[in-house]
Amino acid sequence: MYAESFHTRRVLGTLGPEFVTLWRANRYTLLKRFTQITTRRDHMGTTGRQRVCFQLQVKPERLVEYRKRHAAVWPEMLRALNDADWNNYSIFVRDDGLLIGYFETADLAAAQAAMAATEVNARWQAEMAEFFEDLGEQAPDTGFLVLDEIFNLEEQLAAHRAVDGIPISSTQNRTTP
Numbered sequence: 001m002y003a004e005s006f007h008t009r010r011v012l013g014t015l016g017p018e019f020v021t022l023w024r025a026n027r028y029t030l031l032k033r034f035t036q037i038t039t040r041r042d043h044m045g046t047t048g049r050q051r052v053c054f055q056l057q058v059k060p061e062r063l064v065e066y067r068k069r070h071a072a073v074w075p076e077m078l079r080a081l082n083d084a085d086w087n088n089y090s091i092f093v094r095d096d097g098l099l100i101g102y103f104e105t106a107d108l109a110a111a112q113a114a115m116a117a118t119e120v121n122a123r124w125q126a127e128m129a130e131f132f133e134d135l136g137e138q139a140p141d142t143g144f145l146v147l148d149e150i151f152n153l154e155e156q157l158a159a160h161r162a163v164d165g166i167p168i169s170s171t172q173n174r175t176t177p
Contacts, residue, residue, distance in 0.1 A: 049087070049104040051152075054144035057133040058097035066131045067093070076120045084114035097133075101144065112142055 058066050070091060081089060089103035105111040115121045125139040135143040 049106055050108055051149060052103050052108055053147045054101045055147055056099040056140060056144050058093060058099050058131050059133055060097045062131045063097055077124050080118045080120050085111045115141060
């Protein structure tokens, strides 16, 4: 059974009995709805930055070379990505070529436009295009499929804190030897 915190009981005590009954009967639905609303804010996290996760498909026969190229990205490309607000950028790839990328930015469209304005990005994208399947005429940095975020631990913990007033520690459920 759900245990209400002292803070929650104190707040509920200031409200009418009808609201308290409604709250107690529907708190999980309300919490779930709150989480859905916060998740729909264009994937803006608690840092106010947009989390972007995307998918591409690397041609399996080109995967070894693709890995080599990303082990030594040009320094000017790294600077351009940083200057264009592509932060905390990582690329993950499976042996069959499924690629998942992740980065954080204040604005995806602005970050893509900033990269499109650089000469180094034009060169990099021209070289990378041959590694991918199903891009058509698009460059890899604009032809990717953005994935929907459906879960974020920090946002759900924040929602629980807001509803219950209970601090949820990252070590709360750990046992000590």
